[in-house]
Amino acid sequence: MTRAGITARGGAYLVLGIVLFLPWFTTDFAKFCSLGAIYAMMGLSLNIVVGYTGQLSLGHQGFLGLGALVTANVVAQADLPSYVGIALGVLASAAVAIVLGLVALRITGLYLSLITLVFGSAIATSLFALPSLTNNNSGVQLVRPPYFSGNGDWYLVCVVVLLAVYYLDYRLTASKTGRALLAIKENERVAEAFGIGVTSYKLLAFALSGAIAGLAGGLYAFRSEIYSDKDFQDPQGFALALLFVVLCVVGGLGNRLGVVVAGVFFGILNDLLDRLFGIGWVKDVVENIPLLKGYYGANKGSLASLIGSLLLLQTLLFNPGGIGGQLRPLSRWMTGNRFELHEAAESGPAAVEGSSVRA
Amino acid sequence: MSVLEVTDLSIRFGGLQALAGLTLTVNEFEIVGLIGPNGAGKTTAFNCITGFYTADTGSVVYRGRDVTRTPPHKKAAMGFGRTFQNVGMVKSSTVLDNLKTAQHARVRYDAGAGLLGGSRVTAEERALEQKSDAILELLGLTEVRDLRVGGLSYGTLKLLELGCALATEPDILLLDEPSSGMGPEESHQLGERLLDLRKAFGLTMLLIEHHVPLVLSVCDHVYVLNFGQLLAEGEPTVIQTHPEVVAAYLGGEAPEALAQTHETAEDEALDDQLAHKPAVKKAPAKKAPAKKTASRAKKDPS
Secondary structure: OOHHHHHHHHHHHHHHHHHHHHHHHOOHHHHHHHHHHHHHHHHHHHHHHHHHOOOOOOOHHHHHHHHHHHHHHHHHHOOOOHHHHHHHHHHHHHHHHHHHHHHHHHOOOHHHHHHHHHHHHHHHHOOOOOHHHOOOOOOEEOOOOOOOOOHHHHHHHHHHHHHHHHHHHHHHHHOHHHHHHHHHHHOHHHHHHOOOOHHHHHHHHHHHHHHHHHHHHHHHHHHHOEEOHHHHOOOHHHHHHHHHHHHHHHHOOOOHHHHHHHHHHHHHHHHHHHHHHHOHHHHHHHHHOHHHOOHHHHOHHHHHHHHHHHHHHHHHHHOOOHHHHHHHHHHHHHOOOOOOOOOOOOOOOOOOOOOOOOO | OOOEEEEEEEEEEOOEEEEEEEEEEEOOOOEEEEEOOOOOOHHHHHHHHHOOOOOOEEEEEEOOEEOOOOOHHHHHHHOEEEOOOOOOOOOOOEHHHHHHHHOHHHOOOOHHHHHHOOHHHHHHHHHHHHHHHHHHHHHOOHHHOOOEHHHOOHHHHHHHHHHHHHHOOOOEEEEEOOOOOOOHHHHHHHHHHHHHHHHHHOOEEEEEOOOHHHHHHHOOEEEEEEOOEEEEEEOHHHHHOOHHHHHHHHOOOOHHHHHHHOOOHHHHHHHHHHHOHHHHHHHHHOHHHHHHOHHHHHHOOO
C-alpha cells in the first residue's frame, strides 16, 4: 500500500467514525439508530444460523425477547447492576439456543424452521407473558445506567457493542470455527473426515447466535426503558422474525457488512418514512392521490414491510450477493486491497455439481 | 504390531448383508488393496473402519486400541485419513481453505481463543497456510491455490482430495478409488506418487481401486471382496490369476457371461486384464509410454 493509499483509507475510516458518531447529537433519531444497531446485531446473530450453518430460524425474536426479559427483570426487580442483567440475558438466550441446537442436530431444513417458528410464538405466549415477569402486564420499567441515560449515550453503547460483535463474527470466519461450520454446512461426512466434531460445532453455532441475540435483547430493553411482552407477541413477534430473515437476505447471506448495513437500514426505516411523509409537499402529493389517501397514517408499519418485500424480491432476482455483494469493492478497498469493481473470476463453471458425496 | 486389524466385521442394511465377517490386517508401511466387483461392500468396509457406520458385529483395532465405536472425527484426530468415492471437499471454499479446514484436528488453539484472536492464533493460522502451501507444492498444484474447488476438473479434485487427506496428518490413509476419473498415464503417476508419499511420510495405506495396473504396481497385499465376503487374499500377482476372483468379476464361470458384465470403462479394463492373461504381462510395459507423456499431464492438471 502506498502512503497515499494509507492516508485515503485512514480518511475513509475517520469519515465513517464521524458519521457513526453524529446521531449522538440527536435525541429521537438516536433512539432509532440504536434500534438499527440492535437489528444489525440480530442480523449477525441470525446470519450465524442461516448463513454459516445453513438452517433457517423463524423464531429469533424469541432470543431477543428472552434477553430483554431477563435483563429487565434482573435489573428492575432483583435490583442488580445493568451489566449483570445483560450478562444473564446473554447466558439465558445462549442456553435456550443450545436446546434448539440439540433439536437441530436431529432435524434440519423445513421442519427445523417450523420448530423455530413455534418456539418463537410459544416462548412469547408462555414465559414472556408471565404476570410476575411483566409487572402484571403493565411492563417492567428500567432505568439506564448512569452516564448512559440519554438516547444518544445509549446509542453509543449500542454502536460499541455492535462493533465488538462484528469483530467476534470476523474472528469466527477467520478461525477454524468458521471453516468447520462451512464444512458442516456443505457436507457433514467430509467435515467428520477432516476431524471436525459436527455435534459440538453445531451447538457452538447456536449458542453463539443465541448469545448475540440475548445481548441485543438486553440493549433493546434499556433502549425502550421498559420491558413489555407486547413487542414479541404475534403478530408483531412474527413480523420481527420475518424482518430479521429479510434483512439477512437483503444484506447478503453470510456477509457481515451487508447484514449490518441492512440491519441499520431497517432499524431506522420507520423513522425515515415518518420524516419523509412529514415533509409538507410529500404529504400533500400523497393525500391528493385518491387511492393512497390516508394510507400512510393508517398503515405505518406495513409500508416498511412492503419496502422490505420489494427489496427482498430485487435481491433474489437481480442481486443475489445482497448489499454486501454491492459493497464488496469498497470493503475490499477499506481492508487494504486494490479497488476493483469486478473481481477476477475465481474459477470457471463448476465441474462437479451438488454436494452429494457417497461414502 | 499391525496398524489396523479388522476382525469379523459384519453389517446389515435391512435385507442386505453388506459385509459378512470381513477380516483384514494392514501392517506398518504396507499398501493394501481392497478390490471387488461393484456392490461388493468395499466402501461399506471403509465406512465401518473409519466410523461412519457402526458395524453390527466385529471389531476394528488400531495399533492395539479398540476403535470399533470411535466416531469418525475422533478417528481423524487419531490418524485415520480418508478420501471419498466421489470427491469429499468443501466445494464453495478455495483450495487453500480446504487444506486449512482439513488440518482442523491439528490446530492448537481452541475455538474460544480463535474467536478472540491474538498473535498466537495469527501465527498458528500462518503455519496452517504454510503447511497447505507445502502440500500443494508437493502435488504440483500450486497454481490452483486460490481457486474455488467447485470449478476444478475431476482429476485435479481427486488429487486435491488426496492433499486434504494428507493435511489431516494421517498415520493410515484410506483411499476410496483414488484413480477414478484419471487416464492411464495419470493413474500411473498416481501410483508413483503414492509410493513416494509412503516413503516421505511413513504412511500405511488401504485403498479401494479398480484400476488393475495401479493395484499391481503399488499394493503389497490384496483383499478381494464379493457380496460382502472375503473371496481371496494374497499378493497382487497371485490374486490376479486366482480362478474365483476371475469368476467373480466375470459373473460365474461361464465364459458367455463375459459380454454382459461390461459395465464401466474401468470394469472393461479389468476384464481385459483378467480375461486375457497375456495382457497382464503388458501392464508393466505400459509404464514406459506413460513416462513420456508425464510432463504434459503435469503441466495442465486442470
